Structure formats: C-alpha cells, structure tokens
Amino acid sequence: MAKITYITHNDEKHTIEVQNGLTVMEGAVQNDIPGIDADCGGGMACATCHVYVKDDWFNKIPKKEDGEDDMLDMAFEPKTNSRLSCQIIVSDELDGLEVNIPSKQA
Amino acid sequence: MIKTDALIIGAGPTGLFTAHQLNLIGLSCEVVDNLDKIGGQCIELYPDKPIYDIPAVPECTGEQLTNNLINQLKPFDIKFHLNQRVEEVKRDNENWIVKTNSGTIFLTPNVIIAGGVGSFEPRKFSPKECEKFENKSLFYSVKDKKIFEGKTVAIFGGGDSALDWAVELSKKSKVNLIHRRDEFRGAEATVSKMHALVKEGKINLFTKYQMTSVKGNGQLESIDIKNDENEIKNIKTDYALGFFGLIMQLGPIANWGLNLNKKTIEVDTEKFETNQNGIYAVGDICNYPGKLKLILSGFHEGALAARACFKLARPNEKYRFEFTTTSTNLLKRLGKKE
Numbered sequence: 001m002a003k004i005t006y007i008t009h010n011d012e013k014h015t016i017e018v019q020n021g022l023t024v025m026e027g028a029v030q031n032d033i034p035g036i037d038a039d040c041g042g043g044m045a046c047a048t049c050h051v052y053v054k055d056d057w058f059n060k061i062p063k064k065e066d067g068e069d070d071m072l073d074m075a076f077e078p079k080t081n082s083r084l085s086c087q088i089i090v091s092d093e094l095d096g097l098e099v100n101i102p103s104k105q106a
Numbered sequence: 107m108i109k110t111d112a113l114i115i116g117a118g119p120t121g122l123f124t125a126h127q128l129n130l131i132g133l134s135c136e137v138v139d140n141l142d143k144i145g146g147q148c149i150e151l152y153p154d155k156p157i158y159d160i161p162a163v164p165e166c167t168g169e170q171l172t173n174n175l176i177n178q179l180k181p182f183d184i185k186f187h188l189n190q191r192v193e194e195v196k197r198d199n200e201n202w203i204v205k206t207n208s209g210t211i212f213l214t215p216n217v218i219i220a221g222g223v224g225s226f227e228p229r230k231f232s233p234k235e236c237e238k239f240e241n242k243s244l245f246y247s248v249k250d251k252k253i254f255e256g257k258t259v260a261i262f263g264g265g266d267s268a269l270d271w272a273v274e275l276s277k278k279s280k281v282n283l284i285h286r287r288d289e290f291r292g293a294e295a296t297v298s299k300m301h302a303l304v305k306e307g308k309i310n311l312f313t314k315y316q317m318t319s320v321k322g323n324g325q326l327e328s329i330d331i332k333n334d335e336n337e338i339k340n341i342k343t344d345y346a347l348g349f350f351g352l353i354m355q356l357g358p359i360a361n362w363g364l365n366l367n368k369k370t371i372e373v374d375t376e377k378f379e380t381n382q383n384g385i386y387a388v389g390d391i392c393n394y395p396g397k398l399k400l401i402l403s404g405f406h407e408g409a410l411a412a413r414a415c416f417k418l419a420r421p422n423e424k425y426r427f428e429f430t431t432t433s434t435n436l437l438k439r440l441g442k443k444e
Contacts, residue, residue: 037369039223039353039354039369040147040151040223041390041399043151043152043155045147045151045152045155046151046353046354048353069287069289069291070264070265070291073263073264073265073285073286073287073291073350073351074229074350074351074353076229076232077232077316078286078316079334080334106229106230106353106355
C-alpha cells in the first residue's frame, strides 16, 4: 500500500491509498481523479495517462522500459520528468509519491 | 440511401465479428469507420504487438488478428465505408437514418456502435493559437506536397511520418525538423537518411525542442520553440506540420441522446442495447457492471447484439438458435453447402 498524491493542473491535491500491484494510472481511474484518461486501458498505446513525476521521485521509481519514450513523444507537453502512469507499478517503496497531471491529455 | 438490416460503426475486432454474427443469422450489414483501413485500434495502435489472450489463439499480433477476422468474413458480402465518420443518427419511425461526413446515408432498424474509444483524430500542437492556422499553413497530414515547394517548412515529431516527410520535402523546400528528444522512433533506415541530410545541410535539426507559440497574421510567419533548458528560438517558417500520431475522440457519438458514463455508453447485458431502442453498443465503448475491456468480451457482446437485431429487422419471423456444425442453413450461408 502506498499513499500517492495526484496534483491536478489547478493545484488540487488528491491523496489516495493505492494497493500494491496496481498502477499509478489505475489508482487515479478507480478513484475518479480528473485529468487521467487512460484511453487504451494501460497498454502503453495512447499516452493519455501522462503525468509529471516530482524530480526527487523521478530517479527513485523504476526506469522507463522500451516504448514508453516513444509514446511520450505523442503526449501533450512532455517534459524531462514525464512518465506514463500506467507504467508505474505501486509498491510500499512508492509511499509518498507525488505526480502532477498535465492541463490536458490531448 | 442505403437500406440495411444493421449498421455497424467501427471496423475493429468487435465490429468485424459482429458483422460475422449478423450475416451468419441471415441479416445484412454495412460497416463505417473513420480510419482508412480495417482493424481499429489493433491496426492503428499495435499492429506488431503480440496479443496472448484471444481464446484458442495462443499468440497473434494486432495485424494477424485483423487479417483472420477479415478472412472469417469472406463467405459474406459486406460493404465497408472507410474514411467516413458517422455524424448524425436520427429516428425515422421504425428506422434510424444515419449520415456520415461524406454524405452517405443509411436507413436501418439497427445501429451497432463498436467504436472503441471513439474515432481516431490527429493529435494537435499544444498552443491554442495553432487552430487559427489549421488547414491553411499548419497541417497534421500532407494532402498536396506541391504547396511546400520553395517554402520553409517546420516539421514536428519523431516517428515515421515526420521523418518520411522531412526527407521528401527537403528535396524542394527548406526543412526544419523539430523533435523533443535525440532518439527517433522511426525506421532505422529513414533515421540514417535524415541524419545524412542534416550533414549535407538539407535539413536543419532541432532536438530537445518543442513548440511554444506560433506567430503570423492570417498566414504563418514564425514559430517559437523551447528546449529543456528553457532557451527559446524563433524560426521563420511558411508552414508547420505536426506528426504526433492519432488520438481517440468520442466525437459526435456524444450528441445521439445516449446514456454516457465518462467515455462509455451504458447498455443492458441481454441485448447490449442502449437507452435508445435499436441502438446497441459493444466492445470497449460499452459499459455495464463487470465490464472487461477485452477483445473476447467484445465478441460475446457482438454475438448477442446481432441476435437482438434480428427482432427489429425481421419482425414477422422467429429467430431460431443453430450451430454451425450441424445447421444446413448456416452452412449454406458460409458457402460450405449448396
């Protein structure tokens, strides 16, 4: 279990306990966090679950695998700390993670 | 006006198998899709990615699955209307009148929405003011490459479309290629060709840059691009091309008076009918308690929706359940018996 804070583009904070094994995207979708669309359902095929990971966390969480950066090319305003939230799997180590949601997904 | 027993919106795997089920029970159908090819997400998003959870198919790619489904439709005569988006669905007594953006009109008692997450549209540049230049000096696809001759073109993106057009247009235009990182995901050969043209001075390459604003009065004059270190460059340009792939948009479906839940349509689990009599939703776009967004669920939903269509298409006949292994009727339709 990890407490994850989703920060929307207008600075609303939603802190939610997400079960281990779920993805950061699923934690958002199951709790109706606005701004994470996840059109493809977690298949790394759409880039609509794009988030910015706070810098201190970015280097701590498991690295991007093949293909994620290719999808991020298509995301709305990607930055160096961009990730697809469907590719971040929740574990105890992620307790306290904060992610920022872009102003839109497409 | 085309009369048909059922109209299917969406030529993805669910739409294709639903067409099979309709024809198998003796109903005619036509299929409309906004893409220029059959296959939906399978062909547009993951043609080469293996899928492992299609029953009795241990492994296949999105493209193979699509081809198998098309093969399964061979016994039947099904008309596909590609490159068309359904704009309007209107009640007309017992029927629905369905209009596409190309002006095709259907008259049918049954409309089956197998639209996935909606229709595919190009992803656009982030700055809002880009809309003003869209289809005049800013494009998301190339229809007539002649307009770029002798002009300066800014091409954005890192995939095959961006690279192919950068290489092609560099023959007769001044090309600036802009991409948000150093790596390109296009075919290796094209990436090498592009780099060679950069060395020859035929293409100007800006990596780790993204567009921040566009300037111009009616016609595009210049664009601002910014890198990760927040340095801004202004580039004079006559045209801008963006190749960021496609995104799915629910589009006009939202205006048809259906009960929507986020981007999905509420249905019952007996007929997969929506709140409108004779309009069904199957596959990823439908929603009901326990819904799984799997291709196999779409097949099941389509099979049941097809049976429900029978009632409205043949009000004076009774539907009789039959197996393809034993029914002479079905085997005749499949072309296996005279």
